[in-house]
Amino acid sequence: MATMDLKTFTHLASELAAKVPERLLRDLNGGISVQPVAKPDGKYWLMGEYIEDLVLGNVILIYYGSFREVLGDAPRAEWEDELEETIVHELRHHVESLAGVDDLALEEEAELAAEEEEDDEG
Numbered sequence: 001m002a003t004m005d006l007k008t009f010t011h012l013a014s015e016l017a018a019k020v021p022e023r024l025l026r027d028l029n030g031g032i033s034v035q036p037v038a039k040p041d042g043k044y045w046l047m048g049e050y051i052e053d054l055v056l057g058n059v060i061l062i063y064y065g066s067f068r069e070v071l072g073d074a075p076r077a078e079w080e081d082e083l084e085e086t087i088v089h090e091l092r093h094h095v096e097s098l099a100g101v102d103d104l105a106l107e108e109e110a111e112l113a114a115e116e117e118e119d120d121e122g
Contacts, residue, residue: 002068004079009064010034016087030059038065045069048086050093060090
């Protein structure tokens with residue numbers, strides 16, 4: 001059973017989002033939204049995702065179900081730390097997009113490549 005239910009998680013996400021300086025939320029017209037589902041991505045669970053859509057705009061999605069899968073009955077402090085880290089991570093994608101760079105995505109690709117190389121060696 002999960003330490004944090006969806007309602008509490010959503011409330012915490014709202015509190016954390018409210019602390020974000022307004023200038024970092026520019027053009028994030030879809031805001032930060034908690035989704036109840038888990039989102040698998042290969043052997044990983046996506047905790048959050050930054051989406052840019054020419055029609056619908058920009059939004060950060062946070063996947064409660066993925067947190068539940070990864071953290072389960074971990075202490076509440078771990079949930080809070082992971083949620084804050086995920087929001088900051090996805091905000092970085094947004095801010096970099098506004099700046100016309102994608103350094104974080106390149107870092108993520110390099111990390112995945114290194115992990116795959118380790119898996120191949122092991």
